[in-house]
Amino acid sequence: MSSNSEIDALIDLMAKLPGLGPRSARRAVLHLIRKRALLLTPLSDAMQQVAATARECLNCGNVGTTDICDICNSEDRATGELCVVEDVADLWAMERAGVFKGRYHVLGGTLSALDGVGPDDLRIPRLRDRVTAENITEVILALNATVDGQTTAHYIADQLEGQVRLTSLAQGVPIGGELDYLDDGTITAALRARKEL
Amino acid sequence: MSSNSEIDALIDLMAKLPGLGPRSARRAVLHLIRKRALLLTPLSDAMQQVAATARECLNCGNVGTTDICDICNSEDRATGELCVVEDVADLWAMERAGVFKGRYHVLGGTLSALDGVGPDDLRIPRLRDRVTAENITEVILALNATVDGQTTAHYIADQLEGQVRLTSLAQGVPIGGELDYLDDGTITAALRARKEL
Structure with a gap:
């Protein structure tokens, strides 16, 4: 869309991230190009670092x-x-x-x-x-x-x-939650597991 | 948050992109780590390429x-x-x-x-x-x-x-637009600029 293959390739890859679509990918790429020294280069370096070192823990999967x-x-x-x-x-x-x-x-x-x-x-x-x-x-x-x-x-x-x-884990009303916004299942679970004050 | 500085650094940088917050940045980074060969490495390379070559057109600003x-x-x-x-x-x-x-x-x-x-x-x-x-x-x-x-x-x-x-550019009803969802300003502009059928 930018009439430029390198930039288009980057937009296509960014659009594959969860939470980003084509429009937000274009917006992110323009932002990255504007903040080249502050964001684009550090981000590329950080990705390379993680690509080289990240692994799953053999014991727990973290x-x-x-x-x-x-x-x-x-x-x-x-x-x-x-x-x-x-x-x-x-x-x-x-x-x-x-x-x-x-x-x-x-x-x-x-x-x-x-x-x-x-x-x-x-x-x-x-x-x-x-x-x-x-x-x-x-x-x-x-x-x-x-x-x-x-x-x-x-x-x-x-x-x-x-x-x-x-x-x-216990089930019930989340902290800060309002009854009016909770689903029936949560209210039922919270009522069943009610505690003495 | 991942008890690991390289991954945390990547999450922090991703969270600075427009449209991504801390939560979606964490999700994106986990996705990247899972798709290392398909996405993380190509994305890092594409960013490097763009960082090295992107510039504003001296004539028009593109x-x-x-x-x-x-x-x-x-x-x-x-x-x-x-x-x-x-x-x-x-x-x-x-x-x-x-x-x-x-x-x-x-x-x-x-x-x-x-x-x-x-x-x-x-x-x-x-x-x-x-x-x-x-x-x-x-x-x-x-x-x-x-x-x-x-x-x-x-x-x-x-x-x-x-x-x-x-x-x-002309102002009016967008293609596929429904009157009920349009603001007053757009309807006013569309009515003023009405055309003979």
Whole structure:
């Protein structure tokens, strides 16, 4: 669209990023060209760096720059608690909250009969090994509150029953949430799990 | 947030792109890491290429990889018509429509008393020179239908009055537009400029 093949190639690649379409990709590329020294060159360098160094932790599936990630390497985090999440983005969200001091296990997705994803396509066999090898006493299932997420949570609970304490994140009204804007399922869950004041 | 400085640096830079915030930047970076060979490396290379070659056309302000852009270089486009736009993105939008066969002049913004942008901060003096040098017969003011855009159009019209034919893009109902969703200003403009069937 810019009558220029290099710039068009960059726009096409940018448009493949999640959250960007052709229009926002064009806008981003023009912004990058205007801020060449401040943004375009540093961004290109940072991407090269990450392309060269990023890898999945062989133990938990977190993304980092070492074979075993910082969390798995840290002795401080060997609390016996293991938090199971679907995705690296979920692990990062937990870390931002900064309240969980144990280790993680990233499944890499959820079981899905529709998409043909079985237990061996996820990091579920590895989870069983870790529970034994790392003296895990509690497995916290922090899976998304979707149908596939909850199916996966039940499957894992079945597999590990009797070996460790199994817990899941509480469901209820989010902090700052207004009842009027909540769906029926959330209100039902919050009412069922109501607490004494 | 990823407990890793290289990846965090990339996320921070991505979050500076227009249309991306911290959350979508994290999502984009995870996507890039997953599609390393298909997307991350090609994107980094394309950025480097553009950083090294992109420049503004000395004549019209278009972005390209040569000192004088393809449009200004093409003799076919010396039709005597000059289309004045605010921004390179507007030039690209006109080119996508594919209907204008003349040349462009990119102002690089609009006059704005509030932001202290005067005629000499834009490519307005250069526009006057081009009208003479390139035997321009018609200047089409394709500025945005905003207050600043229209102020700038009036200023340019004052400057060039008597030298060339001055026109502006028609205002009215957009193709596919529904009256119910249009603002009063557009409906007023469309009614005033009504045409015989």
